Amino acid sequence: MDKEKNEMCEEEIVHSASVEKVRAEMDEEELLYDVAELFKVFGDSTRTKILSALTVMELCVCDIAEVLNMTKSAVSHQLRILRQTKIVKSRRSGKEVFYSLDDEHISDIYALAIEHLKEE
């Protein structure tokens, strides 16, 4: 069943040439989903705080919680997301688990955003 007139432009009225050109030249849909997923990870202030802290030095969960003034549980949940996306890595040392940045591309993207925001 077709979409209603009110919700979709008529074939004739749409700039068909533009639509076709864009469809041919824009990035693959799958890649664009991945881009969104990647940025989603940075789109939370708890996680940007964790990343900023880890830019300074390696830290255990307890120290991150102390720096952010949050519970270990909340921090751990966010660290799991950062670990799963390969943005941070962890190593155990006795009872403690130390986290550090894993991906340098990520630092570059992060730094570029900071630079952009500071310029305003």
Next chain:
Amino acid sequence: MDKEKNEMCEEEIVHSASVEKVRAEMDEEELLYDVAELFKVFGDSTRTKILSALTVMELCVCDIAEVLNMTKSAVSHQLRILRQTKIVKSRRSGKEVFYSLDDEHISDIYALAIEHLKEE
């Protein structure tokens, strides 16, 4: 009222030196909120699709809706977010409103993310 023992590390056990160093050297909290807000805009596949399409060429709302196979309303809502954050700009031409990329820093960040994802 203090947080419960179970939820916050004891002062003595936390690595106080690390915590102080990180607190002194990490980015300002306000900046980190802004970073998160900026990335949040890229953290949605509808918006990454719109940005990828506008990288190819300027487009009216109707064409974007056609390319993404979405309603004009849904696209317009997302365009508003991109406009408010100064990532895209618009110009009216008759009945149509054309959108294009506004900020080149943004294109750089976007390109860096694409590059990162393509390398894997």
Next chain:
DNA sequence: ATAACAGTTGAACATTTATTCAACTGTTTT
């Protein structure tokens, strides 16, 4: 003036997601 179309907007709805809470694992110390 009226109809038709492009686009916008607010409210409702559905989905996602961050934090809390409680229970759990693993390591060290006594």
Next chain:
DNA sequence: AAAACAGTTGAATAAATGTTCAACTGTTAT
């Protein structure tokens, strides 16, 4: 072996967010 601590995890709750729907504005054509 038991207690103590660091960290993890799943379920529940609360908050944020994307899409739909319907009504609206603004422009052009009849």
